[in-house]
Amino acid sequence: MNDNCTDEKSMNYLYEAFLCLETKEECAAFLDDLCTSLELKSLSQRMQVAKMLSEKKIYNNIVASTGASTATISRVNRTLNSKYSGQGYKIVFERLAGKDGGKEDIKQ
Numbered sequence: 001m002n003d004n005c006t007d008e009k010s011m012n013y014l015y016e017a018f019l020c021l022e023t024k025e026e027c028a029a030f031l032d033d034l035c036t037s038l039e040l041k042s043l044s045q046r047m048q049v050a051k052m053l054s055e056k057k058i059y060n061n062i063v064a065s066t067g068a069s070t071a072t073i074s075r076v077n078r079t080l081n082s083k084y085s086g087q088g089y090k091i092v093f094e095r096l097a098g099k100d101g102g103k104e105d106i107k108q
Contacts, residue, residue: 048066050079059073
């Protein structure tokens, strides 16, 4: 059996699982089942870092607000500024801004 085919099928199944969720509560329940609390904390921290970087906040402020390491901030920054990746963050930020005018702030 081809591992790449299995990995692709598994990833597609995961993507479809996210797409079938309809509410924030359903998403929270699924992520709570799927991820450890540490994994969820890391994911949410990266989202905070990405949002703050997209708002042109400086590293020191991001570290102070999120507790993220400078290495994590640098990795997220590279992703945001890469011509090959970072589109996922941009799509999410645009859609979230369209939903509430960008007013639903995260802890900063």
